[in-house]
Structure formats: structure tokens, C-alpha cells
Amino acid sequence: MHTVSRAPRAILIDVIPPSMDRDDAAWRITELESLTRTFGGIVIVKLIQKRSLPDYRTYVGSGKLEEIIGIAKEERADLLIVNNLLKPKQLFALEEALRPHHMAAWDRVDLILKIFQKHATTAEAKLQIKLAAIKHMGPRIFGMGMELSQQAGGIGTRGIGETNTELMRRHLADQERQVKKELEKAARSRGVHRARRERLGLPTASIVGYTNAGKSSLLNALTKKGAFVANALFATLDTRVSKLWLKGETPESEGSIVLLSDTIGFIQDLPPDLISAFRSTLDETIEADLLLHVIDAGDAHLHEKIAEVEDILQQLGTTGTPRIYVFNKMDTAPDLDRAALTEHYADMTPTFVSCLDGRGLDDVKRAIADRLRAA
Ligand SMILES: Nc1nc2c(ncn2[C@@H]2O[C@H](COP(=O)(O)OP(=O)(O)O)[C@@H](O)[C@H]2O)c(=O)[nH]1
Numbered sequence: 001m002h003t004v005s006r007a008p009r010a011i012l013i014d015v016i017p018p019s020m021d022r023d024d025a026a027w028r029i030t031e032l033e034s035l036t037r038t039f040g041g042i043v044i045v046k047l048i049q050k051r052s053l054p055d056y057r058t059y060v061g062s063g064k065l066e067e068i069i070g071i072a073k074e075e076r077a078d079l080l081i082v083n084n085l086l087k088p089k090q091l092f093a094l095e096e097a098l099r100p101h102h103m104a105a106w107d108r109v110d111l112i113l114k115i116f117q118k119h120a121t122t123a124e125a126k127l128q129i130k131l132a133a134i135k136h137m138g139p140r141i142f143g144m145g146m147e148l149s150q151q152a153g154g155i156g157t158r159g160i161g162e163t164n165t166e167l168m169r170r171h172l173a174d175q176e177r178q179v180k181k182e183l184e185k186a187a188r189s190r191g192v193h194r195a196r197r198e199r200l201g202l203p204t205a206s207i208v209g210y211t212n213a214g215k216s217s218l219l220n221a222l223t224k225k226g227a228f229v230a231n232a233l234f235a236t237l238d239t240r241v242s243k244l245w246l247k248g249e250t251p252e253s254e255g256s257i258v259l260l261s262d263t264i265g266f267i268q269d270l271p272p273d274l275i276s277a278f279r280s281t282l283d284e285t286i287e288a289d290l291l292l293h294v295i296d297a298g299d300a301h302l303h304e305k306i307a308e309v310e311d312i313l314q315q316l317g318t319t320g321t322p323r324i325y326v327f328n329k330m331d332t333a334p335d336l337d338r339a340a341l342t343e344h345y346a347d348m349t350p351t352f353v354s355c356l357d358g359r360g361l362d363d364v365k366r367a368i369a370d371r372l373r374a375a
Pocket residue numbers: 034038209210211212213214215216217218265328329330331332353354355356357
């Protein structure tokens with residue numbers, strides 16, 4: 001695979017059963033697009049393919065693969081991302097077919113792992129992700145070894161590939177043991193990171209919610225990123241932390257600063273092997289004084305998603321952290337029953353905004369100030 005220094009240009013494909021309804025299909029590809037952007041990729045084409053059974057060899061099938069290669073040539077694509085879980089052999093076959101066109105192939109787990117890798121800040125998070133990657137990549141490497149052994153050795157002979165596979169298997173097992181040992185050590189020094197943040201003496205708020213709910217948009221809308229000039233105090237913070245200036249009550253009063261941080265966000269159907277790695281990326285969420293839970297107001301499954309986010313937050317031990325529910329994308333949900341939601345989530349200071357047209361953003365700032373003052 002060639003190294004890419006600019007933002008990779010990605011072709012996305014989702015293979016779905018023919019019976020899936022249109023909204024669900026649209027939602028899935030939108031989520032994938034959002035994930036790709038979170039990774040830092042540029043989406044050039046989105047493909048949805050209906051198939052009752054994925055192709056056993058290439059998952060997408062040879063016809064689709066031809067089409068993808070055609071698009072890749074025209075659009076200078078670097079990457080094919082398949083929104084499904086592929087077998088090691090299928091990914092290997094895709095890689096083989098795409099390599100001559102200077103393209104790599106990832107499945108959904110690859111993409112998620114890359115996002116985690118990019119966002120991990122603590123030693124513990126990095127190790128958790130490394131562990132998940134070893135578990136995920138392991139079978140793929142064995143799969144490749146199998147291919148090689150079939151090519152190199154005939155029946156009854158011990159192929160080169162087989163020997164390599166054995167070596168690789170041992171190497172990975174060693175690595176896994178090593179990472180687990182380091183993880184134990186990292187867990188013991190967990191407090192270090194937190195201490196650094198606290199030294200700044202500023203309140204912190206963390207933005208949580210599902211992918212595509214508008215977390216990054218909210219951060220940008222609230223802080224008008226770009227207008228913010230870094231100074232020495234904030235230079236030590238990672239790039240996803242922004243300074244939010246809350247105006248004072250009166251024109252004379254000084255107002256206050258809150259450190260606002262974006263998170264990766266919850267991912268639909270997160271593979272179980274990735275849950276520990278995902279949680280470890282939420283370290284800063286655990287430490288936050290306040291949580292902004294962003295919800296897509298137009299989402300048909302809004303209550304379920306809220307419950308799922310709450311469930312993880314509880315498992316992270318943030319039950320006591322005050323929350324503000326930010327119902328975003330109000331421009332897409334004119335019929336939303338605000339009164340019912342306000343009553344139902346009364347403890348969560350529900351606010352209704354649109355990052356697109358800017359409505360409600362002042363309410364969010366006011367709510368942040370109020371909740372921090374009360375805390
Ligand atoms: N219509 C509408 N779209 C929005 C709004 N806020 C965000 N979006 C869009 O929703 C998508 C996901 O936003 P993003 O901030 O990346 O979501 P994140 O994954 O939660 O960080 C983007 O295409 C945004 O342009 C909004 O208030 N209204």
C-alpha cells in the first residue's frame with residue numbers, strides 16, 4: 001500500500017439485503033460517510049448494493065469490483081471502504097484486485113480502528129486500540145498465509161506460507177501478551193492525564209452522542225473555530241478541545257471560559273471487540289464537569305439512541321455528571337414535539353438547535369453557564 005499524506009479519497013460501498021427499507025439504507029451510508037469524514041477522508045462516491053448474499057470471494061462481486069475500479073481511475077481514489085464485516089480472505093482478494101490501481105481496501109472495522117488510532121490521547125487508549133487491532137488483523141494475516149501455503153506447497157508438503165503463518169501467529173501472540181501487560185501498568189497511572197487538565201483550572205464540557213448527530217458542527221458553531229487564536233495556555237491541549245467564551249450576566253461582568261471537547265461519538269452496531277477501545281477514547285468524557293449530549297432531532301430512533309448513549313455513560317461512571325440534551329437539526333424536524341421532550345427529559349435541560357441555521361445556540365450557551373454555576 002502506498003502512503004498517503006493528503007486526505008485520502010474514498011469510495012464507499014454498503015452491501016445490504018434487498019429487503020432493507022430505503023430510510024435504513026440511506027441512514028447507513030450517511031453514517032459511513034460521517035465516519036469517513038471523522039477519519040479525515042474525502043468521500044468521492046457512495047454506492048449501495050443490494051444482494052441477498054455477499055460474494056464469497058470479493059464480498060461485492062466481480063461486476064461491482066469492475067465498476068469500482070472504473071470510478072477509481074476516473075476520480076483518483078485511494079481507498080475503498082466496505083461498510084460491512086469482511087472475512088480475511090475477502091479483504092485479501094479486494095486488496096489484490098485494487099493494488100494495481102494504487103488503492104487500499106478497508107472494511108468497517110478497519111475504518112473504526114483508524115479513527116480510534118487518530119483520536120486516542122492517553123497511553124491506555126492507544127494500548128486498547130493496539131490490542132483490538134492485533135485481534136482484528138490477526139486472522140487476516142493468517143488468511144493470507146493460507147493462500148501462500150496453498151500456492152507454495154503441494155499436498156502433504158509443508159509450504160513456505162504455512163511456516164510463515166506459524167511464525168506470524170507466535171509473533172502476534174507475543175505482542176498481545178506484551179500489550180496486555182502494558183495495559184495493566186497504564187491503568188495504574190490513569191490519574192496523570194486528568195491532573196494535567198485540572199491544572200488549567202477551567203471547567204470542561206464534553207460533547208457526546210451518536211455519529212452524524214452533529215457533535216463537530218456544534219463545537220464549531222459554539223466556538224466559531226477559526227476565529228480562535230491559540231495562546232500558550234491552550235497550546236498544550238489537543239486539537240479537538242476548544243475554548244468557549246460565555247458572556248457575563250451583565251455587560252460589565254467578565255464572563256467565563258469553558259473548555260469544550262469533541263468526541264468520536266457512538267457508532268451504530270459497534271463490533272463487540274472494539275468496545276473497550278471505544279470506551280478508552282472517552283477518557284476525557286469521564287473527567288468532564290458537564291456533558292453535552294447531541295441528538296439528531298430528525299432521527300426516527302431517537303429515544304433508543306438516547307438510552308444507548310446513557311447506558312454507556314453510566315458504565316463509564318458518569319452518572320453524577322450534569323448533562324444538557326441538545327436536540328440538533330431542528331431545521332429537519334418541524335413536527336418534533338418539543339413540549340413532550342422537554343417534560344420527558346426535564347432533568348437534562350433539553351435545548352433545541354440547528355447548527356445549520358444557528359437557532360437555539362444561545363440557549364445552549366445559557367444552559368452551559370447555568371449548569372456549571374449550579375454544579
Ligand atoms: N440539516 C442539518 N444538518 C446538520 C446540522 N448539524 C449538522 N448537520 C450535518 O450533519 C452531518 C454530521 O455532522 P457532524 O458535525 O459531522 O456530526 P458528528 O459525527 O456528530 O460530529 C453533516 O453533514 C452536517 O452538515 C443541522 O443543524 N441541520
